[in-house]
Amino acid sequence: MMDAGDEILSKETIVQLQNISKKFGGVYALNGVDFDLSNEIHSIVGHNGAGKSTLVKILMGALTPDEGKIILKGNEVQFSSPRNAQSNGIAMVWQELAGFPNISVTENLMMQRFIRKSSGLIDWKSNYEQTYEYLKRLDLDIDPKLPMGKLPLAQQQLVEFAKALSYNPSVLILDEPTSALSFSEQSVLYDKVRVIRDQGVAVVYISHKLEEVMMLSDRITVLRDGHKIFTTDAGNLTKADLIEGIIGQKPSTDRSISLSTGIVERPPVLEVQSLNKNRLLHNVSFNLGQGEVLGITGLSGSGTTEIGKVLFGLDQHYTGQIKLNGEFVSFTNPQEAIASGIGYVSNNRKEDGLIPNLTVGDNIVITSLKDMASAGVIRKHLIDERIHPIMDQIELRPRNPQLLISSLSGGNQQKVIIGRWMRDGTNILILDEPTRGVDVGAIDKIYDTIRHLAASGLSVIVLSSEFEEVFPKVDRMLVMNRGHLVGELDPSKTHWENAFEMASHYEN
Amino acid sequence: MKQQSILKKALTNFSRNGALVILVIAVAAFAVLTKGKNISISNIINILTQVSSVGIMAIGMTMVIIDRGIDLSVGGVACLSVVVAAVGMVKIGLPWYVCIVFMIITGLLIGFLNGILIAKLKMQPFICTMAMLKTTQGIAYYIMQGKTLFGLPEQWAFFGQSKFLGLPICVWLLIVLGFIAFLILKFSRFGRELYAMGGNPQAAWMAGINVNLNRIAAYMISSFCATVAGLIISSRIMCAQTSIGDGSELDAIASAVIGGVSMAGGEGGVIGAIIGAIIISVINNGLNLMAVSPYLQTVIKGLVIFFAVIFDIIRRRNMEQLKANQ
Numbered sequence: 001m002m003d004a005g006d007e008i009l010s011k012e013t014i015v016q017l018q019n020i021s022k023k024f025g026g027v028y029a030l031n032g033v034d035f036d037l038s039n040e041i042h043s044i045v046g047h048n049g050a051g052k053s054t055l056v057k058i059l060m061g062a063l064t065p066d067e068g069k070i071i072l073k074g075n076e077v078q079f080s081s082p083r084n085a086q087s088n089g090i091a092m093v094w095q096e097l098a099g100f101p102n103i104s105v106t107e108n109l110m111m112q113r114f115i116r117k118s119s120g121l122i123d124w125k126s127n128y129e130q131t132y133e134y135l136k137r138l139d140l141d142i143d144p145k146l147p148m149g150k151l152p153l154a155q156q157q158l159v160e161f162a163k164a165l166s167y168n169p170s171v172l173i174l175d176e177p178t179s180a181l182s183f184s185e186q187s188v189l190y191d192k193v194r195v196i197r198d199q200g201v202a203v204v205y206i207s208h209k210l211e212e213v214m215m216l217s218d219r220i221t222v223l224r225d226g227h228k229i230f231t232t233d234a235g236n237l238t239k240a241d242l243i244e245g246i247i248g249q250k251p252s253t254d255r256s257i258s259l260s261t262g263i264v265e266r267p268p269v270l271e272v273q274s275l276n277k278n279r280l281l282h283n284v285s286f287n288l289g290q291g292e293v294l295g296i297t298g299l300s301g302s303g304t305t306e307i308g309k310v311l312f313g314l315d316q317h318y319t320g321q322i323k324l325n326g327e328f329v330s331f332t333n334p335q336e337a338i339a340s341g342i343g344y345v346s347n348n349r350k351e352d353g354l355i356p357n358l359t360v361g362d363n364i365v366i367t368s369l370k371d372m373a374s375a376g377v378i379r380k381h382l383i384d385e386r387i388h389p390i391m392d393q394i395e396l397r398p399r400n401p402q403l404l405i406s407s408l409s410g411g412n413q414q415k416v417i418i419g420r421w422m423r424d425g426t427n428i429l430i431l432d433e434p435t436r437g438v439d440v441g442a443i444d445k446i447y448d449t450i451r452h453l454a455a456s457g458l459s460v461i462v463l464s465s466e467f468e469e470v471f472p473k474v475d476r477m478l479v480m481n482r483g484h485l486v487g488e489l490d491p492s493k494t495h496w497e498n499a500f501e502m503a504s505h506y507e508n
Numbered sequence: 509m510k511q512q513s514i515l516k517k518a519l520t521n522f523s524r525n526g527a528l529v530i531l532v533i534a535v536a537a538f539a540v541l542t543k544g545k546n547i548s549i550s551n552i553i554n555i556l557t558q559v560s561s562v563g564i565m566a567i568g569m570t571m572v573i574i575d576r577g578i579d580l581s582v583g584g585v586a587c588l589s590v591v592v593a594a595v596g597m598v599k600i601g602l603p604w605y606v607c608i609v610f611m612i613i614t615g616l617l618i619g620f621l622n623g624i625l626i627a628k629l630k631m632q633p634f635i636c637t638m639a640m641l642k643t644t645q646g647i648a649y650y651i652m653q654g655k656t657l658f659g660l661p662e663q664w665a666f667f668g669q670s671k672f673l674g675l676p677i678c679v680w681l682l683i684v685l686g687f688i689a690f691l692i693l694k695f696s697r698f699g700r701e702l703y704a705m706g707g708n709p710q711a712a713w714m715a716g717i718n719v720n721l722n723r724i725a726a727y728m729i730s731s732f733c734a735t736v737a738g739l740i741i742s743s744r745i746m747c748a749q750t751s752i753g754d755g756s757e758l759d760a761i762a763s764a765v766i767g768g769v770s771m772a773g774g775e776g777g778v779i780g781a782i783i784g785a786i787i788i789s790v791i792n793n794g795l796n797l798m799a800v801s802p803y804l805q806t807v808i809k810g811l812v813i814f815f816a817v818i819f820d821i822i823r824r825r826n827m828e829q830l831k832a833n834q
Contacts, residue, residue: 314714338716352714357707357774366704366715373697420715 011038014170014202015059015090020068022054029054030065031226037171041197043205043213043234046223047246047500048466052206055223056173059204060092061085073170091169093160093177101149101156106131108148109163134166135159137199138192154185158192165196172196173204178212179301182279190216208299210242210504222246243504247497266290269459270428272307275320280306282483284320288428293450293460295470295491298480298503304463305347307480308432311461312344313337324428338367343421345414347433347463353417354405361387361401363416368423390419394449411442418449429453432463447473467503471496479503526819527767527783530812534787538794546794553675555789557668557744560678561586561737563785565760566767567689568733570781571726573764574693574706576773577633579730581622582760584644586738586753589614591648593739594657594748597664604661611735618644619731623724641757649750657748668743678740682782685736689729689778698722706774762809763788766816787812 017035021028030051035044046052057063058070061079069076072088079085082092099108106127115126131144140158148156157177164172174193178186193216197203207213213220217234222245229245266289275284281303288294298304309315311322313331322329324340331337334344346352355363364387365372372382387401394415405416414434421429431450435443450473454460464470471477471491479487479502487502538546545551565582572579592614593607602610622640625631670677693699701722704712713719734753741752767784769776791812795805 312714334714335716335718344714346714351708351710353711355704355707355711355715355774358704362700362704366701366712366717369697369700369717376696376698378695378697378700 011040013038014073016069016071017055017059018069018071020055020058020065020070022058022063022065028226030058030223033068033223033226033228035221035228035231037202037204039197039200039202040218041193041203041205041216043207043217043220044223045207045210045213045220045242045246047468049225050223050246051226052223054226056092056175056204056206059085059171060090060173086167086169089168089170090173091164091167091171092173092175093157093164094175099148099156099160099163102147104145104147105135105142105151105159106144108159109134109144109166134162137165138162138195152185154181154188157181157189161192161196165199165201169201171202171204173206175206176208176300177205178207178209186212208504210239214239214242224248243497243501247500249497266292269325270311271321271323272311273321273323275307275310275318275322277303277306277310277315277318277483280483281310281318284480284483284485286478286485286488288459288461289475290459291454291457292476293454293462293474295462295464295474295477296480297464297467297470297477297499300465301482302465302480302503303483304465304480305432308344308346308430308461308463311337311428311430312342314344338425341425341427343367343423343426343429345417345421345429345431345434347436349410349414349417349437354413356404356406358405359401360391360396360403360405360408360416363405364390364401364419367420368425371424386423390422393422393452394419395445409439409442411438411445414438414446415442415449418446422453426458428459428461430461430463433465434462435464435466435469443469467496467500471499481505526816526823527780527787530766530816530819531783531787531790534790534794538790538797542794542797545797546790551793551797553679555786555793556679556682557676558793559782559785559789560676560682561740562756562759562763562788563682563782564685564733564740565730565737565756566763566781566785567685567778568730569757569760570764570767570769570776570778571689571693571702572633572730573761573769573771574702574773574776575723575726576706576709577626577723577726578637578761578771579622579727579734580634580637580757581618581640581644582730582734582737583753583756584641584648585615585618585731585734586741586756587750588618588644588648589735590738590742590748590752591651591657591750594660594742595651597661598657598659598748604663608739611739612732615731615735615738616728619728620724622731623727626727627720627723645750645754652748652750654750658746660742660746660748664743665746666743668740668745678743681736681740685733686778686782693777698725702726703774706772708774759785759788762813765820766813768820770820784816787816 013036015037017033020030020033022030033051033055035055044052044055054063058065061082061084064078070078077088079088109131110127114122115130117123128144135142135144138158138161140162142151142155142159148159151159178189181189193203193205205213205217214234214237219231220234220237220242221231222229222242224246268287269290270288273285275281284307296304296307306315310318313333313336316332329340355366361383365383368386369378372378372386391399391401396412396415405413408416418431418434434446438446450460450462462470462474474491477489477491477499478485479489479499481503487499489499535547569579569582589611593611596602596607596610597604618640622637625636626633667677667681672680693702701712701717704717705719705722709719737756738753742748763785764776764781765771765784766787767776767780767782769781788809791808792805795808
């Protein structure tokens with residue numbers, strides 16, 4: 001393994017980050033990290049929370065480091081804002097597309113710098129020509145007059161690349177650019193990334209997909225827990241080395257342990273049979289046992305969220321069978337799923353969960369107002385009888401049902417949303433990323449609640465990309481990889497690293 | 509520092525009852541300007557009588573706005589339902605009580621149509637109810653052919669002109685319907701679900717609330733209220749004509765907004781909306797007593813809406829700041 005210090009730079013260094021540290025609330029997100037960049041494709045890899053996004057944010061001016069220097073083409077600089085970094089030649093293409101789908105490619109590219117006629121009116125002809133020229137730099141044959149939203153996702157992504165390039169940056173940061181793309185689209189994108197490098201731009205590439213990183217990169221930097229583990233030429237690296245760098249120990253080469261053996265057989269309450277969904281789920285089959293906590297893990301985009309949506313009636317575009325207590329079901333909306341005993345906490349609390357204008361108490365009883373009312377009139381004593389035990393169970397702080405839910409911390413909000421499903425009639429609870437946006441202290445409490453619910457006979461599915469966090473909390477763990485169910489693990493017998501390895505394994 | 513927060517709290521409490529505060533100020537100001545003429549019993553009853561029809565429309569409007577919608581069709585509904593009843597009574601000779609049933613059925617049907625189009629077909633409430641306004645008004649115009657229909661049976665005058673315990677029946681209707689709506693919003697399953705839908709429709713749907721059914725019900729209630737308003741107006745003027753309800757949708761919306769009902773949904777209530785309607789009426793009445801030009805009165809009405817909404821925005825900001833300081 002190569003050390004950070006003894007790389008031989010074949011090309012001129014464009015940016016150098018020296019001894020960068022950044023703390024959040026006393027915890028190091030980055031600790032003394034050195035990073036340099038020349039005209040190359042340089043990937044940054046690491047597990048969730050390793051410090052990738054902090055490093056990138058510092059590079060693009062969204063965060064200022066507590067310690068350390070940024071040296072751009074030989075001069076020390078301080079970026080006060082992303083705009084400031086941009087004007088110094090640092091560009092970024094975001095994971096979530098930042099384009100405007102309703103207006104043309106040209107308008108997307110030329111926004112804020114339209115070519116105008118002497119009269120001050122926009123000169124559309126020149127703008128179209130200029131846009132065409134920008135697109136040509138990436139060999140893109142796209143009609144500049146088309147609305148952005150009419151293009152396939154992959155092309156929209158490439159237009160974003162062209163836009164970033166049109167500002168002639170010296171550094172281009174790409175954040176998970178292939179996460180939404182099909183395989184053939186990905187290889188087009190790889191070609192374009194190489195084209196960008198060959199035009200003299202230093203490319204920072206961030207991806208979860210290890211094979212992609214190894215195939216595309218010139219150099220790779222591995223971060224773990226805020227430390228740089230190593231930077232090395234991609235050619236010198238084996239996948240085992242890379243995984244060892246990311247998770248801190250050697251991946252198990254013994255595949256046999258990944259097959260579950262000693263898991264207690266429970267009567268199944270839910271049987272999912274060959275679930276397929278265009279490009280997102282491929283032949284997914286599994287059972288959920290009575291009182292079981294089943295973890296389904298995968299990297300983001302692996303299909304875990306889609307499973308939850310199908311089971312809760314949010315998505316009807318699938319094939320395959322779902323059996324609930326031995327009977328086939330297919331739900332066309334959440335109401336039907338709830339009536340059949342399913343509860344669901346989405347991974348987007350703000351959009352799908354919180355009702356911000358209501359109190360904590362109202363947010364809890366919202367799923368069971370039917371039971372709280374006789375002849376349509378709400379009975380206050382029934383509400384009190386319902387919410388007080390739930391608030392005790394979830395250990396809500398402060399324990400006040402009259403507070404507006406929007407005034408609580410993320411962790412407490414999440415507890416309330418989970419508490420919403422603690423009602424007679426819920427037999428299966430599906431939680432998608434239950435600890436997302438939750439303060440560290442509340443994470444354990446949430447898992448305690450889940451275990452407690454399971455002990456009382458509820459069956460729970462936890463969908464998550466936090467392998468390490470979920471692993472010890474579940475009875476059984478399924479692993480998803482790009483829409484396929486690739487493994488079943490018994491957490492008492494194996495390590496979470498095996499799940500991570502299975503989830504990031506990539507073959508064409 | 510402490511003083512400042514007390515001041516802020518006082519300001520927030522003051523503005524939480526914003527509509528009531530504006531009402532008190534308006535009444536007091538006109539009492540001075542009109543030398544007490546506006547607070548004579550007969551004038552107060554006069555104001556309440558004027559308020560009753562718009563106030564009742566504002567009740568239904570409030571429900572729809574809480575669900576992030578809007579109902580522009582109320583004026584048309586009021587007009588068409590009156591025309592239907594009047595044709596029944598005058599041209600066909602049906603008894604008045606049968607015609608009231610027809611009226612209400614007409615209103616509920618239109619509300620149901622609005623609800624279906626908006627809930628199931630996902631039409632924009634603004635567009636859907638605007639088209640409904642034009643459609644219903646147009647049908648009423650066509651039936652009436654520009655004429656006014658007199659000769660309503662004398663029992664018809666009961667709703668707009670009779671009194672009970674010193675108050676006109678139409679004021680009692682406002683009080684009773686307002687109270688029922690208050691109870692519905694505060695203590696019924698439908699009411700609680702409506703606030704949840706206004707706060708976050710997606711989350712409400714995912715919590716298993718029958719969003720479509722509730723939405724249809726809200727538009728039916730709004731149309732029902734418009735029908736009752738039409739009944740009151742026609743009873744006061746004892747004829748059917750196409751000017752009934754004309755422009756009243758904007759008065760109903762203004763009442764709700766002045767009364768603290770948020771157009772963003774999920775906030776406000778019927779009591780506020782009725783107070784909002786009373787504020788508009790008190791100001792109109794006061795300006796009339798002072799013989800201010802009716803053209804200027806319209807300007808003042810506009811300014812009152814501006815004032816009320818700015819008040820509401822400041823109130824929200826204070827609340828957010830209070831929350832942030834906690």
